[in-house]
Amino acid sequence: MSQLGGACLILALGVCVYGIGASIYGVRTGQTQWSESGRRSVYALAGILTVAFAVLELAFLRNDFSFNTVADTSSTTTPTFYKAAAVWSSQEGSLLLWAWLLSLWSTLVLFLTRKRMRDVSAYATAILLGFGGFFIALMVFYANPFGTTDPAPAEGVGLDPLLRHPSMMIHPPMLYSGYTLCIVPLAFGMGALLARKVDAEWIKATRRFAMAAWLFLGIGIMLGARWSYSELGWGGYWGWDAVENASLMPWLTATAFIHSLMIQEKRGMLKVWNVSLVLATGTLAIMGTFLVRSGILSSIHAFGGQTLGVPFVILIGVLILSSIYLVSSRRDMLRSEHRLDSLLSRESIFLANNIVLVGLCFVIFWGTYFPLISEALTGHEASVGPPWFDRYTVPLALILVLLSGIGPVIAWRRATFANARRNFVIPLSFALATLAVLLAAGVADSKPFALAMFCCAAFVLGSVGQEYWRGVRVRRAIAGEPAPLALMALVKRNRRRYGGYVVHIGIAVLFVGVAASSSFQHASELSLSPGQSTKVGAYTVRYVRPTASVTPKYDPVHTGSTLSLGAVLDVTKQGKHVTTLTPAEDFYDSGEPAQGSVAHLIGGQPVSQVGIDGGIKRDIWSAIAPNIDTPRLKRIIEIGNKTIPLVRPDEGMIAVAVMAREYMRSPPPAEFHLIVSPLVMWIWIGGAIVACGALIALWPAPSAVRARVSVRARSRAARRLARA
């Protein structure tokens, strides 16, 4: 079947080349049948890549180790769920996933716009196929997912144990969906510039795709943070890692675009800014993929090799240069149709919000690429750490949250100071009440940024709450509906506005969680023997006893580990039992027989199974690093290596079981990492609220089901409007 997969790739590359040529020829000569043929090439591409992806997926599920990709990232002992998802853990598989997702989204957008924007969509088709062709060419010439080895190895290396986590399996498709969706507005933005049709229509056609990109990227980022928190064993959810930052940057520019596109839709303003944001978002999405796949910056999330660096750098260079050329050569037609009516208007707040978001993106860009910049300038690779990022991003995040509370209470076009004053009373009361309560409780007086964030979040809750309350009141006055029905009708009629407000609440809640958990955290890293205890914040943690299990058959979390060593921790507060934690560390088969018949069974990268007691007030987080380098345990491994043949892994597992029993009989001291953080749960709740709000805003409005209005009906409407 590998031959079928390979043939699919060649065919897909041919389709891309043909489609690009047909689309450009069609739009240049005005022969629409060629543009139509080009558009259909995208549909064909989606079909071919679906077959190719199915071939690779089947190879993983059937343990077909003749495929190099399968042998490198899967094994017979890898649980089925992880086998199915291991496709995108490899360089080759993830490139295929990227191209496949892009072809699906491209098909969707080109189908939806098949009767509109003929010229723009023909250029967009060529650009989308260009991106598809680039990724397919990478697979054909550099990283073929259908490469084979003959004879096939009997066993594969297995999936990287770090990736054996449910959220890590959904995280890459989410992130890649976000990245590929970012390409859709980029293609239409470039298409609009090439076709010299830069009105709001291309924005209207791709707005939902930009929002979907934003949503998918956001979900991907949150899942990555959750994985980091519960799998990596360092106790954090965000470490300003290069790959984390790479996914955050396009999300920030997409957030800016989602706000500023409303100004172009409504007022015909900010055309240069919007098209630049779209081009920047698409380019940053490609740079995000480049960072993960090129291995150019060291990161715990970087899974690629160095081979793809040069083609990606060329693509990014072409994107940046062509963006600059297109925007500068079309600047005359990108002039705003209107000017700002007033500095006190929602347009101004959106502009301020855009500047802050782009400023945040610039700070993160500088910090992320600083190692490359410093190496280029000085010859030494220097990097900046979390304190550097915090110094600049925390104040900007504060302003951003504050603006997300101010925006909803300011009117479009113009607002008067008298009205603004009246609208700020409730949000300001919320913020001041929060400030008073926190100062009185003495909770946050030593943490000014956290205190400011809590007050800003209260301001947002007050302003959005007021908006909902007033909207429902208006609706009740007009339609006489009961409050719940009025609320539903209000949201239904104004999904973008009220869905957006829900997103603002979610962001405020999320930042409260971030501020509280990072400012008021208690952490301890120490060595404990069974029976010993330590204080972490207000809690006492006692190491009750060790745990050990030999787990290929009884692996409780189905990650395929061979040995799991852990601890039972009793957590008390003022003498009262609070919870019991059971952190563990899982050991995996390294797949390298040279280590020895027993040593290789536990010689893979160990992975933490974090013990967490999460709650809405606080999380108690624990990780263990058991010591298996004791003379007794080493002796068991040595004897096993000498006496058990490699071909008898079942006997090797008996030696591992003896090790586990010995560990239980005389447990050595273990290293523990214990953290008590308040309000971590609110980060995940905030993320879920953001996703719900985005879904509300994305859901098609009933008015989207448009009927063609006759000339007479339009005349009637015009007369009515003129009379009103």
Add this chain to the structure above:
Amino acid sequence: MSVLVAMLTLMLLAAVMAVVSRPLLVARKPDESDTPKRSELEAEREAKYREIRDAELDYRTGKLSQEDYEAVNGALRAEAVEILNKLESSEADEVTKDDRTSEEDRGAEEDRATDPAK
């Protein structure tokens, strides 16, 4: 390459060629797509309607004073009327063009009927 794989590849190639070449082989139907001008105007109209609704909601929820609302609303409605008028004349142009085309077609048919040599 096994026979099965070769057959599957050929089938895929045939399917791709059928999908891609269809617009080039099938006789062109009359163009059903929106004219660029009209779709641009329709996008503008939708945006203007949304603006009018937003201004009304802003007024009713106390974000705009009566005076400001009247000024904004008046301006918005005038802009909407302008768009609707443009839309109307663009559609009227299309209808005239269609009528002219069908009249020409009819004339040609009549000519053919009276003079089969044509």
